[in-house]
Amino acid sequence: MAAKNKKLDDVLVKVRGLSFSRGSRLIFDGIDLDIRRGKVTAIMGPSGTGKTTLLKLIGGQLRPDQGAIEVDGQNVHQLHRAALFELRKRMGMLFQSGALLTDINVFDNVAFPVREHSKLPEALVRDLVLMKLEAVGLRGARDLMPSELSGGMARRVALARAIVLDPMMVMYDEPFTGQDPISKGVLVELIHKLNTALGLTSVVVSHDVSETAAIADYIYVLSGGKVVGQGTPDELSRSDSAWVRQFMNAEADGPVPFHYPAEGYVDDLMGGGQD
Amino acid sequence: MLWLRRLGRSGLSFFERLGRAHLFLLAVIAGLPSLLFRGRLLLLQLYAVGVLSLLIILVSGLFVGMVLGLQGYNTLVDFGAEESLGVMVALSLVRELGPVVAAWLFAGRAGSALTAEIGLMKATEQLSGMEMMAVDPIKRVVVPRFVAGAIAMPLLAAIFSAVGVLGGYLVGVGLLGVDDGAFWSQVQNKVGFYDDVVNGIIKSVVFGVVITWIALFEGYDAVPTSEGVSRATTRTVVHASLAVLGLDFVLTALMFD
Numbered sequence: 001m002a003a004k005n006k007k008l009d010d011v012l013v014k015v016r017g018l019s020f021s022r023g024s025r026l027i028f029d030g031i032d033l034d035i036r037r038g039k040v041t042a043i044m045g046p047s048g049t050g051k052t053t054l055l056k057l058i059g060g061q062l063r064p065d066q067g068a069i070e071v072d073g074q075n076v077h078q079l080h081r082a083a084l085f086e087l088r089k090r091m092g093m094l095f096q097s098g099a100l101l102t103d104i105n106v107f108d109n110v111a112f113p114v115r116e117h118s119k120l121p122e123a124l125v126r127d128l129v130l131m132k133l134e135a136v137g138l139r140g141a142r143d144l145m146p147s148e149l150s151g152g153m154a155r156r157v158a159l160a161r162a163i164v165l166d167p168m169m170v171m172y173d174e175p176f177t178g179q180d181p182i183s184k185g186v187l188v189e190l191i192h193k194l195n196t197a198l199g200l201t202s203v204v205v206s207h208d209v210s211e212t213a214a215i216a217d218y219i220y221v222l223s224g225g226k227v228v229g230q231g232t233p234d235e236l237s238r239s240d241s242a243w244v245r246q247f248m249n250a251e252a253d254g255p256v257p258f259h260y261p262a263e264g265y266v267d268d269l270m271g272g273g274q275d
Numbered sequence: 276m277l278w279l280r281r282l283g284r285s286g287l288s289f290f291e292r293l294g295r296a297h298l299f300l301l302a303v304i305a306g307l308p309s310l311l312f313r314g315r316l317l318l319l320q321l322y323a324v325g326v327l328s329l330l331i332i333l334v335s336g337l338f339v340g341m342v343l344g345l346q347g348y349n350t351l352v353d354f355g356a357e358e359s360l361g362v363m364v365a366l367s368l369v370r371e372l373g374p375v376v377a378a379w380l381f382a383g384r385a386g387s388a389l390t391a392e393i394g395l396m397k398a399t400e401q402l403s404g405m406e407m408m409a410v411d412p413i414k415r416v417v418v419p420r421f422v423a424g425a426i427a428m429p430l431l432a433a434i435f436s437a438v439g440v441l442g443g444y445l446v447g448v449g450l451l452g453v454d455d456g457a458f459w460s461q462v463q464n465k466v467g468f469y470d471d472v473v474n475g476i477i478k479s480v481v482f483g484v485v486i487t488w489i490a491l492f493e494g495y496d497a498v499p500t501s502e503g504v505s506r507a508t509t510r511t512v513v514h515a516s517l518a519v520l521g522l523d524f525v526l527t528a529l530m531f532d
Contacts, residue, residue: 113410
């Protein structure tokens with residue numbers, strides 16, 4: 001019994017029967033997910049499968065049509081605003097764009113959550129911010145404005161900001177998209193290192209297969225509103241699911257069709273544009 | 276039937292948006308107490324929406340006053356009433372032109388900037404980022420701008436009117452030879468503090484609140500794309516300008532009947 005409870009407690013984020021639509025488009029159709037404590041869990045899938053939407057649902061920025069999401073035992077969508085904000089203080093999020101505040105410099109961006117949520121003396125805030133910037137290798141860039149940073153640097157600053165309050169989990173939204181190979185390597189290293197050193201739980205949403213597989217302990221593959229595959233990177237690489245194979249091996253055609261649905265090719269050509 | 280469906284859809288969409296705008300205003304009003312502990316944010320926004328609008332207000336006020344002086348003199352001189360130029364210029368500015376023209380300039384200068392700023396913050400996920408950092412963007416971003424707009428607008432309108440009267444004086448007395456003493460004594464005798472000045476201030480406070488509300492809501496509700504922000508900015512200037520005219524009629528009817 002004790003072992004069973006321990007196993008339950010291992011799950012930090014529990015998604016059950018989640019359904020979500022945007023207008024008439026069904027994004028999730030009753031999916032179940034478990035994010036385990038202290039692990040790097042990747043949510044992968046083709047563009048437009050709702051990976052970012054899933055993070056917004058976990059963070060309480062969107063409400064599901066059906067189903068429940070529990071974070072650390074709390075049902076996110078039944079919390080009052082104040083309780084939700086308390087929970088969010090323990091959840092860091094790295095946005096795809098970095099989402100840095102553009103009118104303040106790197107130092108103030110990282111200090112922002114600390115100043116908003118604590119009354120720490122400025123000397124302590126300074127030490128805290130410099131420690132986090134050192135962890136992402138950008139202590140020397142503290143006086144730069146966000147417009148002076150490269151895409152990779154902006155994401156590292158955003159990462160420093162996401163961990164400045166020592167959260168229990170960090171959600172990464174497409175951290176590798178649009179990055180050069182060096183920046184990708186830096187981010188892969190950072191996510192792995194921070195997860196281990198700070199004892200975080202990480203949720204990485206990505207469609208970069210090799211980078212994500214290199215750091216993920218467990219991967220969920222989403223497509224068409226369903227979980228079409230799950231397992232460790234090794235298990236997924238040996239999967240016989242056509243969905244998983246197409247995604248992991250970057251095949252152009254398969255269950256996710258190359259062609260957007262359309263009427264017959266010959267009929268379309270012969271029709272002569274008489275729509 | 277298609278036109279009927281479209282009409283119904285746009286009507287529903289209009290009322291839905293109106294409802295969102297009022298819920299937004301309620302959230303802003305509920306967040307006002309949070310500003311008590313954030314004086315620095317208010318000062319920064321007073322600078323951005325108030326001080327940075329000063330130049331356009333000063334220049335426009337001066338020229339509007341000068342034109343009023345010129346046109347007023349040409350009309351009044353036919354009746355031998357050119358000594359009344361001061362009161363004509365002052366009443367026109369304090370009652371109507373000061374609040375209304377300053378409000379238009381405020382909508383064009385500060386209102387559009389507020390919409391673009393908030394809209395771009397939304398498009399670049401800065402507002403979402405704040406929410407995920409457990410920081411309420413209404414309290415942190417919107418409320419200081421709202422209060423700054425409501426404070427800055429009447430001050431700018433007062434400056435506009437004062438500079439306008441000075442412009443009328445420069446043209447009337449300095450250029451066209453109206454008697455200096457007559458100009459000021461008529462202003463002193465005929466411009467009432469409560470009936471004219473206070474009513475003008477009330478108008479400009481109302482305009483300031485409405486323009487800032489429209490500007491902030493348009494930014495907050497903007498479609499988060501470059502085209503969406505561009506449309507929202509245009510809507511701010513158009514809606515705010517029309518709202519100022521409509522409200523001016525209502526307030527004038529209530530104040531000066």
